[in-house]
Amino acid sequence: MNIVVLVKQVPDSGAERQLTADGTIDRENATRVINEMDEYAIEEGLRLADTTGGEVTLVTMGPDEATESIRKALSMGAHKALHVLDPALHGSCALATSRVLAQALQTINPDIIICGAESTDGRVGALPAMLAERLNITALTGARKLTVEDGSATIERQLDDGYQVVQGSLPAIVSVWDTINEPRYPSFRGIMQAKSKPVTTLSLADLNVDPSTVGSAGASTEVVQHAPRPPRQAGVKIVDEGDAGDKLVEFLLAEKLV
Amino acid sequence: MAEVLVLVEHADGELRKTSAELLTAARALGEPSAVVVGEPGVTERALVALGEAGASKVYAAEVDGADAVLSSAALDALTKLVAEKSPSAVLLAHTADGKDIAGRLAVRLEAGLLTDVVELSAEGARQAVFAGSVFVDAKVRTPLAVYTLRPGVVEPEPQQSSPSREDITIAAPNGARVVERVVEPRGARPELTEASVVVSGGRGVGSADNFALVEELADVLGGAVGASRAATDGGMYSHQFQVGQTGKTVSPQLYIACGISGAIQHRSGMQTARTIVVINKDADAPLFEIADFGIVGDLFTVLPQAIAALKARQN
Secondary structure, eight states, X not given: OEXXXXXXXXXXXXXXXXXXXXXXXXXXXXXXXXXXXXXXXXXXXXXXXXXXTOEEEEEEEOOTTHHHHHHHHHHHTOOEEEEEOOGGGTTOOHHHHHHHHHHXXXXXXXXXXXXXXXOSSSOOOOHHHHHHHHHTOEXXXXXXXXXXXTTEEEEEEEETTEEEEEEEESSEEEEEOTTSOOOOOOOXXXXXXXXXXXXXXXXXXXXXXXXXXXXXXXOSEEEEEEEEOOOOOOOEEEEOSSOHHHHHHHHHHHTTOO | OOEEEEEOOEETTEEOHHHHHXXXXXXXXXXXXXXXXXXXXXXXXXXXXXXXXXXXXXXXXXXXXXXXXXXXXXHHHHHHHHHHHOXXXXXXXXXXXXXXXXXXXXXXXXXXXXXXXXXXXTTEEEEEETTTTEEEEEEEOSSSEEXXXXXXXXXXXXXXXXXXXXXXXXXXXXXXEEEEEEEOOOTTOOOTTTOSEEEEXXXXXOSTTTHHHHHHHHHHTTOEEEEOHHHHHTTSSOGGGBBSTTSXXXXXXXEEEESOXXXXXXXXXXXXXXXXXXXXXXXXXXXXXXXXXXXXXXXXXXXXXXXXXXXXXXX
């Protein structure tokens, strides 16, 4: 089975993150990590490869530094990687990103594409569906469980009040939440092997994408301005002297919250 | 005034809370038309509520199997309506279904997409990024804009209208099939992302049994129960109630955090709450920084006292 896992390098959500003057995410000065949800996608891809005898190809789009995340994902056990790398991609909107990734995915012709349900930086959350639309394949989004057999995939699709069992034929794109599995840590052997695993780099020219349709200039959306959220007004902080529960209720009453 | 299509969310014709929020938010952009997609007969059941919520028009896209196939019927209906009515924007809820439909529609129509919007205006959309620490004002450059709105950020303002109904014909749904729908028990509590009060527990709660105290406070306030990742990963509470970056994003009127230190990942899921109460033994817990009312104290003495006081008031 030809398995693709989409990987995105993001600024660590536990560290300081900022936007640059042009409204794009500052990736250069950030602590860079694999998007957390993608680790679950990698794990799910590796498990599927184990049971079906398939291969896992990582696909990423991002600047030079994204190779750090590619190597980490390869060290977990993925077989090879494809890196879409082109300076013109900087500032691309979700529409353009999905267009470029779809072009890249068509060079691989996967049976199944697994990805995180959202990234911790952009948090658009719609890319899996956008890719399904571009590639005209089944969209199985927000999975907390995945089963693949006889040319079809079945997921438990996590909802706010429960879940749906959803089934569709392959090829399909499956996006996963962190409830789906427990990602493995790279082994020492995995880390050593990752260094020699093949990573192919494709530019926009390689993918026949017109650079003027991507990046900040070709974006369908633009950031007009951005600013740190105004700090919340300093609140009241009390130390419990045996009456804090009552004080809390007084506060709620004063604020008309009860 | 420009027409704005609003894809309403409903369960068998009964409007979800997000629908009234969407219809209210859409007024900032133009005249809101509700799009109802579902099994035959469903629109009739939603009409009164849609009039109360302020829909100027109602488009009914009813087809057999609408609920049995993911996204397909709604996508088809919206594609058709955009072509026929040339609206300036399509507005959906930032939910599992809303995100999927919005993404596919944006691709199909090459329309700019802004998701998880917390405020809409004629100028554009505001998003709260990086765990809610930065506001981004963005706009769409294409003639049609597609937005998804974060549930709970807009207070519905009912506006009585008598919407006209127009039926549209759509093709038989096609795509991933919904085989089964399972609603997981949460008792009589409201749904987490829709609740106006959320009481959450974290590591400090200590055990699954102790969560009963958090639940009791939630119940006496008519609220939902949430949990931090430390609590769900620690097996104290079910993952489906996790609030935070990898869980749910909530924007209630009142958020009470019990024994939660406030890692940025947690803040990301609750920072847009109107009023935040923090109860923690550790006076240095970072969540105090964003608390409107902070209590440095033991939740096992503070909560029972508050619960007793609230109950006494209710009697």
